[in-house]
Amino acid sequence: MTLIRSVSLRRILDSRGNPTVEADVLTDSGGFGRAAAPSGASTGEYEAIELPPGEAIASARQHAVPRLVDEVHAGNQREVDAALRGADGTDDFSTVGANSAVAISMAAAKAGADVLGAPLFQHLGGTFRGGDLPIPLGNVLGGGEHAKAATHIQEFLAVPHGAPNVSEAVFANAAVHDRIGELLDERDMPAGKGDEGAWAPAVTDAEAFDIVAAATDDVAADVGFDVAVGLDVAASELYDAESEVYRYGDVERTPDEQVDYIADLVDEYDLAYVEDPVEEDDFDGFADLTDRVGDRTVLCGDDLFVTNVERLRRGIDEGAGNAILVKPNQIGTLSDAVDAVELATRNGLEAVVSHRSGETEDTTIAHLAVATGAPFIKTGTVGGERTAKLNELIRIAEDAV
Numbered sequence: 001m002t003l004i005r006s007v008s009l010r011r012i013l014d015s016r017g018n019p020t021v022e023a024d025v026l027t028d029s030g031g032f033g034r035a036a037a038p039s040g041a042s043t044g045e046y047e048a049i050e051l052p053p054g055e056a057i058a059s060a061r062q063h064a065v066p067r068l069v070d071e072v073h074a075g076n077q078r079e080v081d082a083a084l085r086g087a088d089g090t091d092d093f094s095t096v097g098a099n100s101a102v103a104i105s106m107a108a109a110k111a112g113a114d115v116l117g118a119p120l121f122q123h124l125g126g127t128f129r130g131g132d133l134p135i136p137l138g139n140v141l142g143g144g145e146h147a148k149a150a151t152h153i154q155e156f157l158a159v160p161h162g163a164p165n166v167s168e169a170v171f172a173n174a175a176v177h178d179r180i181g182e183l184l185d186e187r188d189m190p191a192g193k194g195d196e197g198a199w200a201p202a203v204t205d206a207e208a209f210d211i212v213a214a215a216t217d218d219v220a221a222d223v224g225f226d227v228a229v230g231l232d233v234a235a236s237e238l239y240d241a242e243s244e245v246y247r248y249g250d251v252e253r254t255p256d257e258q259v260d261y262i263a264d265l266v267d268e269y270d271l272a273y274v275e276d277p278v279e280e281d282d283f284d285g286f287a288d289l290t291d292r293v294g295d296r297t298v299l300c301g302d303d304l305f306v307t308n309v310e311r312l313r314r315g316i317d318e319g320a321g322n323a324i325l326v327k328p329n330q331i332g333t334l335s336d337a338v339d340a341v342e343l344a345t346r347n348g349l350e351a352v353v354s355h356r357s358g359e360t361e362d363t364t365i366a367h368l369a370v371a372t373g374a375p376f377i378k379t380g381t382v383g384g385e386r387t388a389k390l391n392e393l394i395r396i397a398e399d400a401v
């Protein structure tokens with residue numbers, strides 16, 4: 001029923017207008033799945049390798065497709081992903097390209113679900129999943145690698161952790177985005193938007209904190225539940241390894257000062273979430289911060305862990321962070337992403353399933369978050385490629401009732 005009959009690959013557009021890989025998987029009984037690879041801008045040094053899409057497609061056709069067609073069952077995700085790993089033969093998918101691998105892995109999962117007639121989250125997570133929906137972290141203002149001449153901190157996030165359900169949480173984040181637009185207007189601060197649809201005004205980080213905190217307070221008062229502020233510092237992008245300082249424009253911070261700065265921000269703004277507060281090799285700084293503020297905020301490793309169980313294991317041993325960002329394309333397959341969530345969860349860390357700054361209309365991560373029972377999903381606030389996932393969560397919540 002789920003034996004793979006064909007795998008087709010093509011170049012399609014992502015949300016930045018760059019080419020990316022889309023895969024179609026068809027099974028012997030007519031089951032069909034289609035998925036596309038996202039793409040990062042602030043990519044971690046230790047991520048699986050994204051090849052230029054044309055190369056990734058040619059290499060996957062040569063190495064991976066023959067190992068899948070008439071050989072592997074789309075309904076057996078481990079088998080699909082093992083075949084992809086076997087076809088690639090490297091640890092970082094540098095032969096086939098993590099972009100081809102993840103597109104095929106996700107398309108096969110959808111084809112399997114199609115044959116079963118089950119929603120993807122149920123096929124991946126089991127029949128008892130669907131009751132717990134993740135809290136959406138919404139990027140509402142930012143800069144860094146996603147918008148030049150805006151803030152140094154990459155993402156200011158709305159965290160609607162008091163929302164009674166996922167739909168109200170999603171709409172609260174949209175309301176924060178909208179309110180920030182009004183506040184910027186009132187202050188005569190014209191702003192475009194960054195790669196993820198967040199406002200990208202030419203303001204200092206301090207001004208951004210003021211604006212975002214005012215907007216979350218206004219929306220919280222309106223909706224009647226708590227909406228906190230979170231950050232993705234994306235600190236590796238600020239770090240100058242040669243001089244061993246973090247550069248925020250003209251302001252420099254040593255690694256120790258960086259930890260102090262973030263710890264102070266957590267208390268000053270009651271931050272509910274901080275991602276990549278220090279650069280990707282600084283497990284010690286991450287652990288120090290976890291000691292200091294890990295009891296009152298989520299400290300999440302993105303570039304630190306890159307969805308990789310080896311790096312996560314090190315983080316667990318060293319007490320670095322209390323959460324992991326999970327991006328399937330950072331590691332190359334759904335099985336690897338699920339392994340990362342499971343290792344994290346077994347060790348008391350929280351999982352945050354995440355989009356990339358370059359996205360498509362693909363909704364797989366919404367299902368992955370529900371399938372793994374992840375407490376958070378980070379997938380933007382506005383823009384079609386972001387709302388595709390958010391609207392899918394609303395549908396999943398309805399189905400699960």
Ligand SMILES: O=C(O)[C@@H](CO)OP(=O)(O)O
Nearest residue numbers: 040041042043355356357
């Ligand atoms: O840093 C991040 O968490 C992501 C997504 O927000 O950005 P990018 O995809 O550019 O790595």
Ligand SMILES: [Mg+2]
Nearest residue numbers: 232234275302
């Ligand atoms: Mg990040």
